[in-house]
Amino acid sequence: MSVATHDDAHAHDHHDHGPAKGFMRWVTTTNHKDIGTLYLITGLIMFFVGGAMALVIRAELFEPGLQYVDPHFFNQMTTLHALIMVFGAVMPAFAGLANWMIPMMIGAPDMALPRMNNWSFWLLPFSFVMLASTLFMDGGAAAAGWTLYPPLVLQTGNALPFTVFTVHMLGMSSIMAAINIIVTVFNMRAPGMTMMKLPLFVWTWVITAFLLIAVMPVFAGAVTMLLTDKFFGTSFFNAAGGGDPVLYQHLFWFFGHPEVYILILPSFGIISSIIPTFSRKPLFGYASMVYATSAIGFLSFIVWAHHQYTVGMPIAGELYFTYATMLIAVPTGVKVFNWLATMWKGAMTFETPMLFAIAFVVLFTMGGFTGLMMSISPADLQYHDTYFIVAHFHYVLVPGAVFALFAAAYYWLPKWTGHMYDERLGQLHFWLTTISVNICFFPQHFVGLAGMPRRIPDYAVQFAEFNAMSSVGAFVFGFSQLIFAYVIYKAIQGGEKATSEVWEGAEAHGLEWHLSSPPPYHSWTEAPPKEIISDLH
Amino acid sequence: MDNKELQKANARLVWRIVAIAVLMFGLGFAIAPYYDAVCSYFGISGRVNEASSEQTMQVDASREISVEFVSVVNGQMPLKFRAETSKLKVNPGQYYTVNYYAENTSDKKLVGRAVPSISPAWLSAFLKKAECFCFSEQEFEPHKERKMPVRFVIDPAVQADAKEMTLSYTFFDITEKSQTIKN
Numbered sequence: 023m024s025v026a027t028h029d030d031a032h033a034h035d036h037h038d039h040g041p042a043k044g045f046m047r048w049v050t051t052t053n054h055k056d057i058g059t060l061y062l063i064t065g066l067i068m069f070f071v072g073g074a075m076a077l078v079i080r081a082e083l084f085e086p087g088l089q090y091v092d093p094h095f096f097n098q099m100t101t102l103h104a105l106i107m108v109f110g111a112v113m114p115a116f117a118g119l120a121n122w123m124i125p126m127m128i129g130a131p132d133m134a135l136p137r138m139n140n141w142s143f144w145l146l147p148f149s150f151v152m153l154a155s156t157l158f159m160d161g162g163a164a165a166a167g168w169t170l171y172p173p174l175v176l177q178t179g180n181a182l183p184f185t186v187f188t189v190h191m192l193g194m195s196s197i198m199a200a201i202n203i204i205v206t207v208f209n210m211r212a213p214g215m216t217m218m219k220l221p222l223f224v225w226t227w228v229i230t231a232f233l234l235i236a237v238m239p240v241f242a243g244a245v246t247m248l249l250t251d252k253f254f255g256t257s258f259f260n261a262a263g264g265g266d267p268v269l270y271q272h273l274f275w276f277f278g279h280p281e282v283y284i285l286i287l288p289s290f291g292i293i294s295s296i297i298p299t300f301s302r303k304p305l306f307g308y309a310s311m312v313y314a315t316s317a318i319g320f321l322s323f324i325v326w327a328h329h330q331y332t333v334g335m336p337i338a339g340e341l342y343f344t345y346a347t348m349l350i351a352v353p354t355g356v357k358v359f360n361w362l363a364t365m366w367k368g369a370m371t372f373e374t375p376m377l378f379a380i381a382f383v384v385l386f387t388m389g390g391f392t393g394l395m396m397s398i399s400p401a402d403l404q405y406h407d408t409y410f411i412v413a414h415f416h417y418v419l420v421p422g423a424v425f426a427l428f429a430a431a432y433y434w435l436p437k438w439t440g441h442m443y444d445e446r447l448g449q450l451h452f453w454l455t456t457i458s459v460n461i462c463f464f465p466q467h468f469v470g471l472a473g474m475p476r477r478i479p480d481y482a483v484q485f486a487e488f489n490a491m492s493s494v495g496a497f498v499f500g501f502s503q504l505i506f507a508y509v510i511y512k513a514i515q516g517g518e519k520a521t522s523e524v525w526e527g528a529e530a531h532g533l534e535w536h537l538s539s540p541p542p543y544h545s546w547t548e549a550p551p552k553e554i555i556s557d558l559h
Numbered sequence: 560m561d562n563k564e565l566q567k568a569n570a571r572l573v574w575r576i577v578a579i580a581v582l583m584f585g586l587g588f589a590i591a592p593y594y595d596a597v598c599s600y601f602g603i604s605g606r607v608n609e610a611s612s613e614q615t616m617q618v619d620a621s622r623e624i625s626v627e628f629v630s631v632v633n634g635q636m637p638l639k640f641r642a643e644t645s646k647l648k649v650n651p652g653q654y655y656t657v658n659y660y661a662e663n664t665s666d667k668k669l670v671g672r673a674v675p676s677i678s679p680a681w682l683s684a685f686l687k688k689a690e691c692f693c694f695s696e697q698e699f700e701p702h703k704e705r706k707m708p709v710r711f712v713i714d715p716a717v718q719a720d721a722k723e724m725t726l727s728y729t730f731f732d733i734t735e736k737s738q739t740i741k742n
Contacts, residue, residue, distance in 0.1 A: 134569050201576045205569050239580050243587025255736065258591055261674045262633070262731030269594050273587055336601065336681060 040543050049144070052136035053543065054121045057143050059438075061118030064146055065427075066507065068110030071154075073500050075103040080462075080496040082479050083489050096479035097165035098157065104168035108285065109192045110150055112419070115427050116288040117143075117199045120227050122438065124203060126534040126541060127221045129212025129550040134205040142198035149191040156181035156188075167477060169274055170245065172259040172267050176252050183253070186245045193238040200231035200238075212533075212549040214556060218309065221532050225312050226291030229319040233280045233287075236323070241277035244270060268333055275326035283322045285419060287315060289386075289426030290357060293379050296433050297361050299531050300376035301368025304559035307360040314353035321350050331399045332406045340399040347397035351390070358387055373525075374448035378429035381421060381456050389417030392467070407477075410470025416463045421456070428455070428506065435513050436520035440540035443513040447505055454502035461495030530559055603680045613689040618652035619715045625649075626713075628657060629727035636732035637665035638699065651715040659692065659707045659728065663699035670737040671697050673728040682724050685717040693728060696737060 041047050041056065048060060078099045082090050091099070121139065125132055133139050156163040161179015164170065170185070178185070207220070207228050220228075247258040248270070257263025259270045290311075298305045305311065325347045331340060361383050370376070392414040396402045405411055428451075435443050465488035470476075474485045481489065520539040528535040536554055537545050626649055628642035639662040649655055663669050673693040677683035688694075692707035699705060711726075 135573065197580050201573055204576060205572045208572060209565060209568050235576055235580050236583055239584035240587040243584050247588075247591075261729070262672050262733050263736065264595075265591075266594070266598070269591060272594065273590060276590075334680060336603065 050140070052132075052140050054125050054133045054136070054139065055438075055541070055543065057133075057139050058118045058120075058122030060143050061114045061121060061146075062431075063118075064143075064150075065111050065113075065115030065118060066510075068106050068114065068150065069424075070503070070507075072103050072106035072111055073503065075099045075106065077496060077500050079103065080493040083481070084493040085490070086481050086483050086486055088480055091479070093479045094162060094165060097167075097477065098163040100477050101164050101167055102153070102157070105153065105188075106150070107419075108168065108281070110146075112285050112423050112427070113196060114146060116227075116230070116285075117196075119223075119288065119292070119427075119430055119434075120199070120203055123434065123534060124206055124224055124227065125210070126537060126545055127224055127532055128207060128210065128215050129533050129546045129555070130206060130210035131544060131547045133202050134210050135202045138198050139202055142195045142202065145191050145195040145198075149188045149195070152184055152191075153188040156184045159184070169271075169278065170248065171274070172248060172251065172270050175248060183249060186249045189245045190242055193242045196234050197238050200234040203227055203231045204235075212546065212555065214552040218312070219555065219558065221291075222294035222305065222308070222311055222315075223288065223291035226287040226294075226315050229315050230284050230287045233284050233319055233322065237277040237280045237284075240273060241281075244273035244277065247273075268330070271330050271333060272327065275329045276323075278329065279326040280319075280322040282415070282418075283318060285423050286386075287318070289382070289423050290315060292426045292430045292433075293361060293382055294357075295532065296375050296379040296429055297364050297383075298559075299433075299525050299528050300373065300379070301365045301370050302527050303364055303368045304530075305360070306363035306366075307356070310356055311360055314356040317353040318350060321346065321353070325350065328397055328399070328402070331402045344397055344399045348394065351394055354390055358383060358390075371526075373432075374443075374445065374452055375429045375433035377449070377452045377456075378425045378432065381452070382425045382429065385421030385425070385456075385459075386418055389414055389419075389422055392417065405470065407475055408470040409466040409474045409476055412476050413463050413466035413470055416466070420463065421459055425455075428452075431506075431510065433525075434534075435510065436524045437534060437537075437539050437541065439513045440520055440538075441513045441515075441517035442520050442524075443509050444517070447509050447512075451502060451505040451509065454505070455499060458495045458498035458502060462492050462499055463495070465489075465491045465495075529554075530557065532558065601684065603683060611687040611689060613654060613710075613712075616652040616712060617715055618650055620650050622651055622719075623648045624651065624713055624717070624721055625723050627723070627725040628659075629725055630659060631727060631729040633729050633731045636669070636671065636730060637663065638669065638671065638730055638732075639664055639704075640728075640730055649713055651713045651717055654689065654710060654712045656690075656708050656710045659709065660704055661697070661699060661707065661730070662704035663701055666701045668701060668734070669699040669732065670734045671699065671730045672733050673697065673730050676727045676729070678725045678727070682717065682721055685714040685721070686724065686726065687712050687714060696733065 041051070041053065048056065051057060051060075078091060079096065082088070082096055121133065124130075153163075159180040161181060163181050164175060164178045164185045166175035166178065175182070207224055211220075247256070250256040251259055251265070257265040259265045259267045261267070294305055294311060325343060327335060327339060328343045328347045331343070335343075365380075372380075392410070396405050396411065396414060432443060432448055469481075469485045469488045472485065474481050522538045523529050523535050524539060525535075533546075533550055533554070534541070536550065625646060627646050628644065630640045630642050632638050632640050639660075641660055643658045643660065647655065647657060661671075675691070675693045677686055688709060688711045690708060690710040692709065697705075697707065709726075
């Protein structure tokens, strides 16, 4: 506590200028906390937009037959739901957490490149408006799935170039955010904050940033080839001109597989921060966590073709990609083991962030196991493009990435706003969400194994009961998120004052808990004392 | 580190990372020819585009492999495309000629390109073509039928368990493209 007092006094002495007033504060800001807030709010809004699209899908699938939307619009919904959830909700939310937390966690006054930071955020609203506008264009929005496979995607009408430019802009934004994070962590750490002292959230983000820099340009290149194939007569993916559509799949998944780890690695970091705090123990196996994350990052580059088993591949290729993919279970298993070992004999309490973190460990592991099933190429022939894969990636992304984001929001909300959130509502949100997410996605395993194909608006009547269940779960899940939005709103408005430590014993778990709640607009303008860094575990 | 030094260090790191990003963008495009090279090396994805000169091979009369001939027309191309026979039993090492026929059913001249595909893929390297209409663009006068021969041999080195294979051709309409080039 003495340190927090020291900091308060320090802020008072310097008469730090606070934020500018009015709307222009948000347009011109270069402050990492403001930009973090902007990212997080954008992520939340896009989460509701993408969620509304998911509910259109689930409403249509509530019963067999076509009820509400025509199949072409249904396909636009599946495509945009995925693009918006991946690029609009989860990635900006992680970028927001990185902006808010990394400087506070490493003892830096701000991000290394504040102006670029502003630009990388403000590209997002424009790209999402452009993407949403494609819904109203001649021929509708892209409807070939988020993978944008040719030749199907080349049938898109006027929306194709706009979709491609959206991807370019989102790519630029992510690359700039990634550059900023790497430079900040490499060059701006407080004295005494060595690489192997960094909180795991920072470590996982550094590795994520490297993945982004390596693969976003490849995706940008691949969609550029789509554009030139359609409008400028090139034949990258056109068999008539000597090209091959399978080349696109290789390019896409060379991006796509690291991309799914971009969506999950920061979650690992968040869970690795929360579980020790609420177990009141240091994280078990810190170094092995760092190495496991790096190993996962490396392996993500050499397993891409496991998404293409059914497309046709030499048998040696099938074997290689099967074994390489199964290998990923090893470092991931190390992580799950470490989280369990951290909880082992800990003095655990179950506030909302911890509940979400524990649900993450259980449900993400289930999603991981179905992934392992599909890594086996002969078995994958049955699962490919059925609801089984839909269940798999929703288990790793919803109770995986999204639960980690919920956990992070509840964990750091008192720090950001200075007010405790409503614990009763938080727990209600947790239970409704966790029950409904399983009602929604668990039955999809069964219909998938029985052969129900994905991305089709109609289905055989034998799948009716499980689909009805799934739709009910989806609607309960969707509307439960309004509680989450309300809890955030309420905490911003006021409530019980949070101490600087917020959670009992949290000071030992990170530098951010040594700042006041809310932290001063400019924090760590002087590096934190070395003693508190060496006391962290 | 003072402020100036820090800014210099930051700028250096930024340009290094930007260089990686630019390289990766280039790599995406560099993969296209590399992918072609790998595919033709293994003879997969229909990339056997060169005639192999006819040579005398040891005919293995003790083995018979059944080859199926498939003809496909892509999209709306107004072409009637068929093989003279759907199946042929062949001895490895012996040359055979099979004729494909294509008739242009429209009133306009058509230009097409046939893309071959051999299944199973791991046998494709053993099917060698001395002559094939797939090596070049094909022109079709309106309402005329043309005979197009394929002369091929199966390398006697093919593995013993090879019993069946399929040779498929898909015709793509490239009339518009070849006209834009000619004009």
